[in-house]
Amino acid sequence: MLPNNFRWRIVLLLFLVTTINYIDRNVLSFAMLDDTFRKEMLGVPLTYTLTQADLNAFKIQYGWVDTAFKVAYAVGFMMIGWLIDRVGTKRGLAVAIGLWSMAGIANAFVSSFRGLVATRFVLGIGEAGNFPSSIKSIAEWFPKKERSFATGIFNAGANVGIIITAAVIPWMTLHYGWRISFMTTGVLGLGVLVAWWMTYQRPEQHPKVSPVELRYIQQDHQQEVIQGRLTWWRLLRYRQTWALIVGKFMADPIWWFYLTWLPDFFNSSESLDQTLDLQNIGLPFMVIYIISDGGSVFFGWLSSQFMKIGWELNRARKTTMLICALCVVPIFFAAQTQNIYIAVVLIAIAAAGHLGWSANVYTFASDLFPKSAVAMVTGIGGFAGAVGGAVLAAIAGPIRVQFGYLPLFLIAGSSYLLALFIINLLVPKMKPVEM
Template sequence: MTPIKDTHPSASSAVESGAPGARVGNFRWVICGLLFFATMINYMDRQIIGVLKPQLSHELGWTDTGYANIVSAFQLAYACGYLFGGRLMDRFGVRRGLSWAAFLWSVAAVAHGLVRTVLGFSIARLGLGLAEGGNFPAAIKTVTEWFPLKERALATGVFNSASNIGAIVCPLTVPLLAAKFGWPAAFYITGALGLGWIVAWALLYDSPETHPRLSVAERAYIEEGRVVTTEAAAPWLSLLRFRAAWAYMIAGLLAGPVWWFYLFWLPDFLQKRYHLTLQQTGVRVGIVYTMAIVGSIGGGWLAAKLIGRGWSLNAARKTSLLVCAVCVTPVFFAASVENSWVTVALVGLAAAAHQGWSANLYTFVSDTMPKRAVSSVVGLGGFVSGIASMGNAQVVGYVVTKTGSYALIFAWASTMYLLSLLAIQILVPKLVDARENERRVVTDDGTSV
C-alpha cells in the first residue's frame, strides 16, 4: 500500500481559476452536523441510567455495588466495541459501519425498558456498549476524511460538544418522562431517535471523493496537501510501531475514566452530598454539561487559532492540551465545599476542560496517523480507556461504600490530565505529520503496505 501523489487541485488554485463553483462551500459542516446528532443520541442513551439511578435503586432494590456492576458491564462492552468498531470502520467505511452501529445501539436502548433485574440491565448495557463503541472511531475517521488539518480540532470539538448536549437534555427531560409515563418510556424514546437518525445518514452521507452535493472547490479545499492512499486497513501490529499510538492509549488509560466518573456517578454524588431531589440534581448536572459544551468547542477553537497565528502544529496542540489539563486541577476540592453551586462550578470547569482536552486528543490521532489507520488507533485507545473505566467503576463503588465520600475520587481526577500530557511529551516530543506516517505503516512481516 504505497502513497499516491495527490492529483486534486488545491483550494486556492480552484478559487483563483474562477471555475464554476470555485467558492469554497460549507457542505462539510452538514456532515459534522450529522455526527453531532449521532453523538447527542449516543450520550442520551448511555446516561439515562445514571439519571434514573436513585429511582431505580429504590424501586428495584439496587445497591451501589450492583449499580457498579451494571456500569462495568457497559464499559467492558464499550471498550470492545471501540476496539473492533474502529477496525470495522477502517475496513468497511463509515457509511455502512455507523448505520449498523446506530441501529444496534437503538435496539439495545429500547431493551432497557423491558428488564427489571441487575442481570437484565447488565445484558442490555452489554449490547448498548458494544454498539455505541463504534460512534467515536467512525466520527473521527469522518472528520479526517471531510476536513482539512487546520479545521479538524474545531470540527471534532463541534461534534463532540453534542455529548454535552445529550448530557444536558437527558437530566432535564428524563425525570419528566419518568414521572409522566414511567421510567421505561425514556429508553423507548431515545431508541426511536436513533432509528430516525439512520434515515438522515443514509440520505445525506457519502465519501467526499464521490459526494454529488460537494462542490469542486470545497472538495479541493478538503483534500489540499493530503497524501491519497489505497484504503485497506493497516494491520494492528503495525500501529504499535508508532509512539503516537502509545501516547494516545496511555492518555486514554489515565484520563479517560474521569469522564465516565462524571457521567455515571455525578448525579448520585450531588444527591447524596447535598440531599437534592431528582429534579434539582438534573438542573445542576445540566449546568455542568452546558459548561462542557463551551470547553469542547473552545478547545478546538484554541488550537485552530494558534495554528492560524503561525504556531507549529506541535506547539498549538500541546499548548491546548496543557491549558485544559491545568483547568481540571481545581476539581480536587469538589467534595469538600459546602455549597452545591460551588461544586457545580468546579466540576463544570473540569468537565469543560475534559472536553477541550478530548477535542485535541482525538485530533492528535488524525494529526499523526495515516488516514486508513485513524479509526483503528482511536479504537485501540478507546479499548484501553474502557477497560480502565470498568475497573475504575468498581473502585468508585468500593470507595463510596466504605468511606461514604467522593473526596478520594475527585483528588484522583484532578491529576490525571497533567500525567497524561507528561506521557505524551515523553513519547512524542514533536508531532510527526500524518503525511509522513503514511509512508511508515508496515505490515507484520515488515513489508510496506
C-alpha cells in the same frame, strides 16, 4: 475562490448522532435515582422501604453494571474500528447506531441487575462505533488546520445529549416511569440512523460538494502508501499510537465517572449543604454541561487558531492540552465545599477542560496516521479509555461507600497533567508515522 461550507453540515450531522448516543447511554444515570427502579433491580416489593444498607448494595451492584458497559465499550471500539476501516464510515456507523438503539429499547424490558448487565453490554458494543466513525469522517472531510475545531463541535453533542437527558428524563421518569424513558430514547436512535444513511457520503462522491471545496478539503492529504497488512499489533509498534492510548486511558475514566456518579454526588454527598432529587437535579446538570460544551468548542477552536497563526502542530496541540489539564486540577475542592453552587462551578470547569482535552487527543489519529488507519487507531485509543473506565467503575462504588467522593475527585484532578507528561515523553515532536 473560497470553498463552500457543505463540510460543516457533515459536522452538524455528526453532532446529532453524538447527541443521541449520549442520551441513550445516560438515561440510566438518572433512572438510578428513582425508587421504583431501585426496588425492581433489587428484587424487593414496591411497598418495601429501602434502608441505607439496601442503597449501598444498590450502588455496588450498579458499579458492576457500569463495568459491564465499559468492558463492552472497550471490546466494541476494537471491533467496530476495524469494521469501519474495511466497510467504510457510512456502513460502519449505521451498524453501530442500529445496535445501540435496539439495546436501548431492550433496557425498558429488564427487571433485574442480571438483565441490565446484558442489555448494557450490547449497548456498549454499539455505542463504541460513534467516535471511530466520527473521527474518520472528520479526516475525510477536513484539512488538518480545521480538524480540532470540527471535532470540538461534534464532540459538544455529548454534552447536549446529557443536557437533554437531565432536562427531560427526570420529568419523564416521574410522570411515565423509567421504562418509558428507555423506550423513547431508543426510538430516537432509529430516527437518527435514517438521517445518517440518507445524508452521508465521502466528499469526493457527494453531489453537493463543489470542486473548489473538494480541493480545499484535500489540500494536505498525502498519498497513502502502506506496505503490508494493517493490523492492531502493527499499529502498537508506533509511539504515536501509545500517546493516543495514554491520552485516552488516563482521561476517559474521569469523564465516565462524571456521567455515572454525578447524579449520586448531588443526591447523597455528605459534604454539600443541600441534596438534589429527580425533581430538581436537572438545572445543575444543564449548567455543568452547557459550560463544558463551551469548553469543547473553545479548546477545539483554540488549537486550530494556534495553527492558523503559524504555530506548529506539536506546540498548538500540547499547549491547548496543558490549559485543559489545568482546568481540571481544582475539582477536588468540590468534594470539600459545603456550597452546592461552588461545587457546580468547579465540576463545570473540569468537564469543560475534559472535552477540550478530548477534542485535541482525538485529532492525534488523523494528525499522525493515514486516513485508512484512522478508525483502527481511534478504536485502539477508545479501547484503552474504556478499559480505564471499567477499572475505575469497578472500584468507584466501594470507594464511594467507604471513603466518600474526595479520593475520586483527587484522581480526577491529577490524571490529565500526568497523562500530558507521559505523552510528551513518548512523542516529544508530533510527526506523522511512515507506514
